[in-house]
Amino acid sequence: MTDASAAEPPAAELRVWGISGLPEITPGDHLPRLVADAARRAGVEPGDILAVTSKIVSKAEGRIVHAADREQAITDETVRVVATRARADGGTTRIVENRLGLVMAAAGVDASNTADGTVLLLPLDPDASAAAIRAAVEACVGTPVGVVITDTAGRAWREGQTDIVIGASGVRLLDDLRGSRDAAGKLLEVTAPAVGDEIAAAADLVKGKASGIPVAAVRGLARLLDDDAPGARSLVRPHADDMFSIGSREAYEDGYRAGFSAHAPEDRDRVEE
Amino acid sequence: MTDASAAEPPAAELRVWGISGLPEITPGDHLPRLVADAARRAGVEPGDILAVTSKIVSKAEGRIVHAADREQAITDETVRVVATRARADGGTTRIVENRLGLVMAAAGVDASNTADGTVLLLPLDPDASAAAIRAAVEACVGTPVGVVITDTAGRAWREGQTDIVIGASGVRLLDDLRGSRDAAGKLLEVTAPAVGDEIAAAADLVKGKASGIPVAAVRGLARLLDDDAPGARSLVRPHADDMFSIGSREAYEDGYRAGFSAHAPEDRDRVEE
Numbered sequence: 001m002t003d004a005s006a007a008e009p010p011a012a013e014l015r016v017w018g019i020s021g022l023p024e025i026t027p028g029d030h031l032p033r034l035v036a037d038a039a040r041r042a043g044v045e046p047g048d049i050l051a052v053t054s055k056i057v058s059k060a061e062g063r064i065v066h067a068a069d070r071e072q073a074i075t076d077e078t079v080r081v082v083a084t085r086a087r088a089d090g091g092t093t094r095i096v097e098n099r100l101g102l103v104m105a106a107a108g109v110d111a112s113n114t115a116d117g118t119v120l121l122l123p124l125d126p127d128a129s130a131a132a133i134r135a136a137v138e139a140c141v142g143t144p145v146g147v148v149i150t151d152t153a154g155r156a157w158r159e160g161q162t163d164i165v166i167g168a169s170g171v172r173l174l175d176d177l178r179g180s181r182d183a184a185g186k187l188l189e190v191t192a193p194a195v196g197d198e199i200a201a202a203a204d205l206v207k208g209k210a211s212g213i214p215v216a217a218v219r220g221l222a223r224l225l226d227d228d229a230p231g232a233r234s235l236v237r238p239h240a241d242d243m244f245s246i247g248s249r250e251a252y253e254d255g256y257r258a259g260f261s262a263h264a265p266e267d268r269d270r271v272e273e
Numbered sequence: 274m275t276d277a278s279a280a281e282p283p284a285a286e287l288r289v290w291g292i293s294g295l296p297e298i299t300p301g302d303h304l305p306r307l308v309a310d311a312a313r314r315a316g317v318e319p320g321d322i323l324a325v326t327s328k329i330v331s332k333a334e335g336r337i338v339h340a341a342d343r344e345q346a347i348t349d350e351t352v353r354v355v356a357t358r359a360r361a362d363g364g365t366t367r368i369v370e371n372r373l374g375l376v377m378a379a380a381g382v383d384a385s386n387t388a389d390g391t392v393l394l395l396p397l398d399p400d401a402s403a404a405a406i407r408a409a410v411e412a413c414v415g416t417p418v419g420v421v422i423t424d425t426a427g428r429a430w431r432e433g434q435t436d437i438v439i440g441a442s443g444v445r446l447l448d449d450l451r452g453s454r455d456a457a458g459k460l461l462e463v464t465a466p467a468v469g470d471e472i473a474a475a476a477d478l479v480k481g482k483a484s485g486i487p488v489a490a491v492r493g494l495a496r497l498l499d500d501d502a503p504g505a506r507s508l509v510r511p512h513a514d515d516m517f518s519i520g521s522r523e524a525y526e527d528g529y530r531a532g533f534s535a536h537a538p539e540d541r542d543r544v545e546e
Contacts, residue, residue, distance in 0.1 A: 014479050016287040083516045095516065103430040112464065152464070156429040156517035157376040158437070159510050160447045160467030162474070174433045183386060183485030191385065191425070193477060194433030201435070202475035204466060205494065206287050221478065237432050243356040243368065244429035247516045248524040255528025262529070263536040 014220040017042070018206045018213040019050075025214075027062030031129075032136030035215060040140045047222035049146035049171055050137060051203030053214040054122055055113055057129045057149055057167075063121040070109060070119045077107035077121060080239070083247025095247065100126065100166060101236035104153050108166075113212075123149065126167020127231035134169040144225045146171035149232070150200040156244055163204035165196040165232050172229045173197075195224055196235055287493040290315070291479045291486040292323075298487075300335030304402075305409030308488060313413045320495035322419035322444055323410060324476030326487040327395055328386055330402045330422055330440075336394040343382060343392050350380035350394060353512070356520025368520065373399065373439060374509035377426050381439075386485075396422065399440020400504035407442040417498045419444035422505070423473040429517055436477035438469040438505050445502045446470075468497060469508055 019042040022034055039050060058064070065073050080097040087093050098107040100122065108122040123129050126149040134147040149167030154160075165173055173196025203216035239245040246254075292315040295307055312323060331337070338346050353370040360366050371380040373395065381395040396402050399422040407420040422440030427433075438446055446469025476489035512518040519527075 012291055012479065014287075014289040014475065016289070016475070018285055085516060152466070155467075157510055157515060158467060158470065159508050160465045160470070162435075162467050162470055164431070192433045193425070193481075194428075194431060194435050195478060197431065197433070197435055198474035198478050201471035202287065202289070202478060205468060205471050205475060206285065208466075235432050237430055239430075242430060243358060243520045243522070244517045246521045248519045248521070249516070251521040251524035252528035252531075255525035255530075256532035256535075257528075258525075259529035259532030259534075260536050261532075263533045 012220075014202065014218065016202050016206050016216055016218050019044075019215040019217055020213055022056070022214060025056040025059040027059065027064065029060045031057060031060035032133045035133050036136040036140040038215065039137050039145075039217065042217060044137065044141050044145065044217050045219070046142040046144055047219070047225065049148065049199060049218040049221055049224070050133070051148050051150050051163075051200055051207070051216045051218060052130070052133060053207060054108075054126065054149050054151040054166055055110065055120060056214045057123040057126065058120045061123055061129075063123060064114065064118050065121065067111065067117050067119050070106075070111070073119060073121060074107045074109050077109060081250075082245070083250055097239065098122065101233050102151075102153070102164075102166060104151075108151060108153075122151065123167065127169060127233075128167075130167040130169035130231075144170060144222075144227070146221075146225050148173075148196060148199060148203075150203060152204070162197070163200040165200045165235060168196060168229070168232045170225055170227060170229060171196060171199070172224045172226045173232065173235050175224065194235055195221075196232070199224075285493075287475065287491065289475050289479050289489055289491050292317075292488040292490055293486055295329070295487060298329040298332040300332065300337065302333045304330060304333035305406045308406050309409040309413040311488065312410050312418075312490065315490060317410065317414050317418065317490050318492070319411075319415040319417060320492070320498065322421065322472060322491040322494055322497070323406070324421050324423050324436075324473060324480070324489045324491060325403070325406060326480060327381075327399065327422050327424040327439055328383065328393060329487045330396040330399065331383075331393045332387075334396055334402075336396060337387065337391050338394065340384065340390050340392050343379075343384070346392060346394060347380045347382050350382060354523075355518070356523055370512065371395065374506050375424075375426070375437075375439060377424075381424060381426075395424065395439065400442060400506075401440075403440040403442035403504075417443060417495075417500070419494075419498050421446075421469060421472060421476075423476060425477070435470070436473040436480075438473050438508060441469060441502070441505045443498055443500060443502060444469060444472070445497045445499045446505065446508050448497070467508055468494075469505070472497075 077098045078096040083095040110120045130147040148165045150163045151166045175193045175195040177191045350371045351369040356368040383393045403420040421438045423436045425434045448466045448468045450464045
């Protein structure tokens, strides 16, 4: 049987609610069990998707470093520098690709909602964390359940931040409509809604930043549950395919140096000697 | 009284549902009245937010051009070319800033869900369209109601598309938390969730691309309703502030030319000696 789900009608209704009752998470806590208990008490059922803020995953994993080591932590998490800009406070904002493939300010190293003098690193393997939480929740409330791990990210071209998916288990994140037809019968050639990020965004509307509610449940998207769905890296565009793989100023400066050298091959030879 | 709403707890629950029963929209239709009637029948109440797909606004406004004129239409809608790339079919994909300030492929000119041989331009003034729909809905179901006009856009760094807000009336789109405190009592210095885009994303999960459901209602975000909220351009980052204001290749080429020229005067000197 071919996968016909992309052409299914979308959910008629979505319900998104915050899951309260989780204790303050500290290193070593068994997060999957704590989330599963809270999810059961909050009425989570098979077919639901849980959106878990990465912060509590990081805390349970003990991914905490001293704030004094923040700049070094950002460097350690960095695979590739995408853009930098001097801040008014004398520091430098670094937009980088981190080891998860995510392009984020400060590599996703976060100083909010942590104890004074500390910063939080992103979870080591968010897909694995999502799978562990999913297994615990399914054991508790029944199967299937989907889990996404979310974090907050800025965007090019637009103000403000939205939540995105950085880890996932059991959820189709890209609702690939290429090959299916719209209501007028036309082929939807280039359309692939990033439903994973849309779920993260919807969940953020009930979790909020100032509330301390770190988990939300989403009901009405059982069509996206898929045991074989790939992890969160499937939403990362490889930087070779990306028209915005480095900042405009950085690209300009690279080009300037290349143009300058190209005009003066003798100079370049001299430098290389 | 200062605005304390940014520090309010987020909605405990969100309900998002598709509004069916709208007729196929054609040029000249009184869209506000049609949406208001459908909203009333779908149980929309004061405090709710409607997310309206831009496509039906464009159709009602008659923003339809012949497909043969598509490339010219993209040019006409373009304020600034951001990046271009050759396609396999011999054409060129143009990522541009359009007259609404939005950075979009093909300036937002759309060939899906339209009659054969035609393409759709974005609405002329989506904030005004949102205001007109809002007035009609409020007259029908009571006040206050919020309205956002949504469209689908690609992103830098990430695969797939998400829906964003391109027009709005009566909804705070940026939930500026700067100055408020997190659950640990720390200042949230740089956090400003783009709740408008998160609403658009949540609505897309029930509207879908293949379904023909062009309007969704969102309940549970009455805290974001605000008569004085600015329009959708408030989510547009001015390109002078944007670290990704032009494509990496375009910036490199600009730099290359500048570097090449900068070297040229010395060559001229040398020749003159």
